[in-house]
Amino acid sequence: MTELHAPTAPAVAATPTAEEEVARICQELIRLDTSNYGDNEGPGERAAAEQVMGLLQEVGLEPELFESAPGRASVVVRLEGEDRTRPALVLHGHLDVVPAAAADWSVDPFSGEERDGLLWGRGAVDMKDMDAMILAVVRQMAREGRKPARDVVVAFFADEEAGGVYGAGWAVQNRPDLFEGATEAISEVGGFSVELGGRRAYLLQTAEKGLAWLRLVADGRAGHGSQVNAENAVTELAAAVARIGAHQWPYTLTPTVDALLRGVADLTGLPFDEQDPASVDALVAALGPAGKFVGATVRHTSNPTQLDAGYKANVIPGSASAVIDVRLLPGHEDAGMATLRELAGPRVRIEPIHQDVALEVPFTGALVDAMVDSVLAEDPEATVLPYTLSGGTDNKSLSRLGITGYGFAPLRLPGHLDFAGMFHGVDERVPVDSLKFGTRVLDRLLRSC
Incomplete structure (x- = not known):
């Protein structure tokens, strides 16, 4: 059957x-x-x-x-x-x-x-x-x-x-x-982990620098490349770019950066003295690869990124331009722009390409508490610190x-x-x-x- x-x-x-x-x-x-x-x-x-x-x-x-x-x-x-x-x-x-x-x-x-x-x-x-x-x-x-x-x-x-x-x-x-x-x-x-003093810390982003993509423009007198020219736009522009690119911005610790460095000091045992650049540098270095982000948030930055001038080897152009990528600390934007204008000099004008605000909020509140709790529920031995994004x-x-x-x-x-x-x-x-x-x-x- x-x-x-x-x-x-x-x-x-x-x-x-x-x-x-x-x-x-x-x-x-x-x-x-x-x-x-x-x-x-x-x-x-x-x-x-x-x-x-x-x-x-x-x-x-x-x-x-x-x-x-x-x-x-x-x-x-x-x-x-x-x-x-x-x-x-x-x-x-x-x-x-x-x-x-x-x-x-x-x-x-x-x-x-x-x-x-x-x-x-x-x-x-x-x-x-x-x-x-x-x-x-x-x-x-x-x-x-x-x-x-x-x-x-x-x-x-x-x-x-x-x-x-x-x-x-x-x-x-x-x-x-x-x-x-x-x-x-x-x-x-934000929310990514770093190793500090044998302990994992998660960096929660509560601030970000302001953005300023700026064009530097120098106007001069066009002429033959063989002649003496005291109004060479390329020369003026090159000097301004060099000054801005080489400028050593002073350390300025915003509340978020200050809180982060104090947290790093607590976890690593390193000293923290906000008046001592060496102390700040050591704490930034302790963050390992994440120091690339944090090291750019202890001061303004201004990096030349583009150059444009001339069209022939024997012609002095009437104008020359460059682009700089400037990132300004929250609460210090006006002072930073004033310094840039001084560095550019009277014969180089600054034109905005794209600008946007800097942001900074306290490391407190119900949403911050919820983010911290959510991380620690999955990684109980860790800690969470605030930080500023350089971008x-x-x-x-x-x-x-x-x-x-x-x-x-x-x-x-x-x-x-x-x-x-x-x-x-x-x-x-x-x-x-x-x-x-x-x-x-x-x-x-x-x-x-």
């Missing part, structure tokens, strides 16, 4: 958790070339924005995609919170990356290759890692039907790497309704709506990894375990904040 069996039901694939899918999402985003060359050039963010849209729509959310110019796409979705009477939180990332010269890399910078437990590629740390963590956590929450503690505006902006004109800046000016009721924001370049983020744009911004992209990192050096650097990469850690911390935060 033949034994009858009921037909076997087809296997149903288990739905991945946020931890299980964060690396895949990050890989997929890295593989989309969203290089931002500035001046509205490059491939744009549209492909990545459409990828984000699909990931959000797949779990039943209704995001909005908008363009500020052809291809310059951003995505925003609002998550309804448990307590809608509370002010909303903006959780945001950017989809563009700086360009990468493939010949300089060990891997194809847009391959998203996983090697030795790390994901490699442009954007792995700036900031498609955080984009992936946000997406993974939000997708899991949506699948589970779970709400955050309060309304959360989740945004993925275009153009952050060129100042946000076509991204967050455009959204703030043209679509402020998207951020209605929001008072606080969380974004990139800038889209929190600058959101500040124009009165939104207070923090940098919190939580990553537990190996002590030897030169994390700070990978921002805009070669062979950018992030540990997969760090991404998983970040998803757990971010999930905890949205439950509680």
Whole structure:
């Protein structure tokens, strides 16, 4: 007699958790070339924005995609919170990356290759890692039907790497309704770990320097290259560039930097004397690779980055120009600009290309407490310290709506990894375990904040 069996039901694939899918999402985003060359050039963010849209729509959310110019796409979705009477939180990332010269890399910078437990590629740390963590956590929450503690505006902006004109800046000016009721924001370049005195410390970004991309212009008298010319524009410009590039800005410790260095001193046992540059330098050095960030926040910086003059070897041009990248400390912007004008001299004028505000907020409050608690729940033996970012983020744009911004992209990192050096650097990469850690911390935060 033949034994009858009921037909076997087809296997149903288990739905991945946020931890299980964060690396895949990050890989997929890295593989989309969203290089931002500035001046509205490059491939744009549209492909990545459409990828984000699909990931959000797949779990039943209704995001909005908008363009500020052809291809310059951003995505925003609002998550309804448990307590809608509370002010909303903006959780945001950017989809563009700086360009990468493939010949300089060990891997194809847009391959998203996983090697030795790390994901490699442009954007792995700036900031498609955080984009992936946000997406993974939000997708899991949506699948589970779970709400955050309060309304959360989740945004993925275009153009952050060129100042946000076509991204967050455009959204703030043209679509402020998207951020209605929001008072606080969380974004990139904070929440990562460093090793200090045998203990792990996480740096939470509570301040960022002001941005000033400035053009120096010298006007002179055009003429033949063989003649004596006391009004040579190139000479005037070169002298101004040399003065600005070589200027030793004095140490100026803002409240955030002061608090960070005191924390480093407590953990390492090193002395801290704010009046002694050697003491400050030693504390910055104790931060290891993260000292690249912190060392640029104890004073203003001004770096010449571009030169433009002349069109022929035997012609003295009538004008010459240069570009300088200036980063100014919070609360000291006016004094810094006054010094730059003195260094440029009376025959070189300064023209703004793009400027934006410096930000600094206290290392206190319910949101800060929630971020600290979320990290320590996953790494109980660690500590959390405030720090200032030497660069800038889209929190600058959101500040124009009165939104207070923090940098919190939580990553537990190996002590030897030169994390700070990978921002805009070669062979950018992030540990997969760090991404998983970040998803757990971010999930905890949205439950509680």
